[in-house]
Amino acid sequence: MKKYLTLLLLIVLFASLTSCTAKKSSEVGEVESKDTSFIVNYLGQDYSFDKKVENIVLASLEGMEDAAVLGIKAAGVLEVAGQVPKYLADDFKDVTLVGDKMKPNAEVILGLNPDVIIGSSKLSEEVMAQLNKIAVTLPYSHISANWKDNLLALGEITDKKDEANKLISDYEEKSLKAKEDIKNKYKDQNILVIRVRRGLMYVYPADVYLNPVLYTDLGLKIPDIVTQAKAQAQLTIETLAEINPDAIFLQFEDSENADAPEALNELLANPIFESLEATKNNKVFVNTVEPLAQGGTAWSKVKFLDAVVDNLLK
DSSP: OHHHHHHHHHHHHHHHHHHHHHHHHHHHHHHHHHHHOEEEEETTEEEEESSOOOOEEEOSHHHHHHHHHHTOOOSEEOOBTTBOOGGGTTTSTTOEEOBOSSSBOHHHHHHTOOSEEEOOTTSOHHHHHHHHTTSEEEOOOOOGGGHHHHHHHHHHHTTOHHHHHHHHHHHHHHHHHHHHHHHHHSTTOOEEEEEEETTEEEEOOTTSTTHHIIIIISOOOOOHHHHHOSSSEEEOHHHHHHHOOSEEEEEEOGGGGTTOTTHHHHHHHOHHHHTSHHHHTTOEEEOSSOTTOOSSSHHHHHHHHHHHHHHHOO
């Protein structure tokens, strides 16, 4: 009897220990799950992730530029003319191409099994809905004023928030240092960023493309033509002559001017353009930053700030 009682007690004890171990394992699993799940608030909207992000697809050029400055590796990126954009090629070697900026290839992206997709606010609702079915997709803003929100969100998602904060801090310190010298030298002067696309000249609102570097960060006067622009706005040579800017940053990308490859040379040789103050004073700066640069990213802002300082203060 005593022998059977001892055996029964051992069985009960073993069952109890097994139950406790299973419970603790379950609790540890729950804690680990909770520790790796997180929420990112981006431009007023929450994006939930159930685990650490390790596999990322960059379905926007804006996202690619910011990923490059943060040193983020990607499973997939956009293509331009069938390849990684040349200015970002060193940052994304041997990466799967996932289509162009207007319509990323959902089938290819699905095959990469991403944890997150960095899209663009320029993508259509249909494309964004398609991408969201694959993975959480951020509509990465193309508005330059949102560059900090963009960078910090990407940094938080990829565990590079410290690097993002340092980039912002370094940029603000450098722009503040240059602001006084630039404003003193170019007070009340008209300085324009002009982009040539499809053989035509365009300007942008003060908070779009490269403009915030000039008018917000460096405090330069905003020309009326920029104030009046509500979006990308065509600029005729006659209107440019009326403005007669003191300096021009002129951007020309071959792939955006495939039907007008000589447009840049023709513009520079135009007698009206040659008569501008900017031309006469050797202050027409062509492609001082990569012409495909998106403008509203940390990558673009850092590069353009350097170009502005180097050219306007030399």
